[in-house]
Amino acid sequence: MSKRLAGKVALITGGTSGIGAGAVRRLAAEGALVVFTGSNAAAAEALCADTGARFLTHRVQEAEAWPALIDTILTDHGRLDIAFANAGVEAGDNSVEDITIDGWNNVLGVNQTGVMLTVQHAIRAMKRNPEGPVGSIIINSSMNAHRAMGNFLAYSVTKAAVVALAKSAAVHCGNRGYQIRVNAILPGVVETAMISNLIAQAPDPAAARASYEGMAPLKRMANVEEIAGLVAYLASDEAAFISGSEYVIDGATTAGMMGV
Amino acid sequence: MSELGTGRLVGRVAFVSGGLRGIGLAIAERYLAEGAQVVLSDLDAADSALPQETLARLGKSASYIAANVTSEADWDRAREHVAQRHGKLHILVNNAGTDLTGPVESLTMDAWRRIMAINVDGVFLGTRVFQPMLAASGGEFRGGSSIINISSIMGLVGYTDTSAYNASKGAVRLFTKSIAVEFATKRTPIRANSIHPGFVVTPLLHAGFQRWVEKGFAATAQDLIDTTAATTPIGRLADPAEIAGAAFFLASEDSSYMTGSEVVVDGGWTAQ
Numbered sequence: 001m002s003k004r005l006a007g008k009v010a011l012i013t014g015g016t017s018g019i020g021a022g023a024v025r026r027l028a029a030e031g032a033l034v035v036f037t038g039s040n041a042a043a044a045e046a047l048c049a050d051t052g053a054r055f056l057t058h059r060v061q062e063a064e065a066w067p068a069l070i071d072t073i074l075t076d077h078g079r080l081d082i083a084f085a086n087a088g089v090e091a092g093d094n095s096v097e098d099i100t101i102d103g104w105n106n107v108l109g110v111n112q113t114g115v116m117l118t119v120q121h122a123i124r125a126m127k128r129n130p131e132g133p134v135g136s137i138i139i140n141s142s143m144n145a146h147r148a149m150g151n152f153l154a155y156s157v158t159k160a161a162v163v164a165l166a167k168s169a170a171v172h173c174g175n176r177g178y179q180i181r182v183n184a185i186l187p188g189v190v191e192t193a194m195i196s197n198l199i200a201q202a203p204d205p206a207a208a209r210a211s212y213e214g215m216a217p218l219k220r221m222a223n224v225e226e227i228a229g230l231v232a233y234l235a236s237d238e239a240a241f242i243s244g245s246e247y248v249i250d251g252a253t254t255a256g257m258m259g260v
Numbered sequence: 261m262s263e264l265g266t267g268r269l270v271g272r273v274a275f276v277s278g279g280l281r282g283i284g285l286a287i288a289e290r291y292l293a294e295g296a297q298v299v300l301s302d303l304d305a306a307d308s309a310l311p312q313e314t315l316a317r318l319g320k321s322a323s324y325i326a327a328n329v330t331s332e333a334d335w336d337r338a339r340e341h342v343a344q345r346h347g348k349l350h351i352l353v354n355n356a357g358t359d360l361t362g363p364v365e366s367l368t369m370d371a372w373r374r375i376m377a378i379n380v381d382g383v384f385l386g387t388r389v390f391q392p393m394l395a396a397s398g399g400e401f402r403g404g405s406s407i408i409n410i411s412s413i414m415g416l417v418g419y420t421d422t423s424a425y426n427a428s429k430g431a432v433r434l435f436t437k438s439i440a441v442e443f444a445t446k447r448t449p450i451r452a453n454s455i456h457p458g459f460v461v462t463p464l465l466h467a468g469f470q471r472w473v474e475k476g477f478a479a480t481a482q483d484l485i486d487t488t489a490a491t492t493p494i495g496r497l498a499d500p501a502e503i504a505g506a507a508f509f510l511a512s513e514d515s516s517y518m519t520g521s522e523v524v525v526d527g528g529w530t531a532q
Contacts, residue, residue, distance in 0.1 A: 166531075171531055171532050173493070174494055217519075217520075218517070229515065233509045233514060238508075240502060245524040245526070245531070247523060249515075250517070252440045252444045252519045
């Protein structure tokens, strides 16, 4: 693995599992000093041991907890170059007809407010870098930003919202003359522990697996390493002219009329 | 860029149309730096100065064939060149293109057909002629073979006096999605994605800006560059190497799950 992120400090929210954990491994392997957050300290321990990354317990939706997190990163590591706003949930989601207000608020709190707070505090932190405001912020949206699911209202809505959030933040940073880039990635179905558990718990696991694999014309799910490769590219200086973009990585699922 | 030259394309053969200038040349240089073997095509005669100088600089891993992307016969010759020299192909970059500006009511049929032939027919013909070779080589590396079509931000949004260019680049965008779905559905190991550069400092951009100056839209080409930079959120134009970075990502194993995607590299221009 090349070291194109050597000397950079990265923050990854929701880093204890799935795409977040994959990004922790990839960014660390490319030489970044990685701080990741979440609430599953047990899962974080093994990841820290494997990668040398640092774990801090933190919930993205709690606005009052953000300044302390940023202060810890800047005090201990001196700078922030990369923020991957990855934390997301679907617990409590449902169709528009059946969702409860608590379910709606839970998903919006993490997927939308949590992402806004991540971007806001990342920009504030990056402005304090010794050479001025530089950095790369990556938001984990979903292909469901483009193709909504009927039974996951809040998830679909929040994933679309954060694409607009990325563009607004990118334009803002440009207007202010900051060298801070903001982009969104829109993965298709990724074989994370969350998806594996849904498959295992299905009445017919083999049929559930075939259904997930069949969504993409590529006829398989992505693995987390494939998503982490895109995160690493956008995090690197190679992507210096890329801002306000939304990169779909879905095995052609939304390129056609397959529907999800 | 610390990633340059880490050999991540060793063993690959790439074909880059329009490879003597601008974005095409930058992509060829990047692929060579990553260890690939590269065949360039362009309009210049093979024994003329620019191809000779370019090959002398790029070294033995590069070769050149004069080919007009609108000519089926030339594409057949390009395929023969690749087949005889390498026997396989992993990466096809359909980069050759031209521009055309002017009010829609003023465009001649010949001018319209010319830009469609270069920007659209050229992408179709390159894909058609190399599809079998790309499919045959697709099992050699994770993620398979990769077709990279150079569209534009003008394939995403409309712009004044740019109807023909907009139409041609929009066609490239959707042609790419269609072949991506087609290949994936048929288990053909070829991915296909489009790159949408914003304003890039290339000979084509300078020529286009000079024509705007001659039409009286600005006093100098530099004024147009400054205006363009000011309307781009990142505040500058791109260097061709920055587009080559995206073309490298799409050629590498890192993009193994990306197909049918639009890779916009525009400094935030279309995000506004």
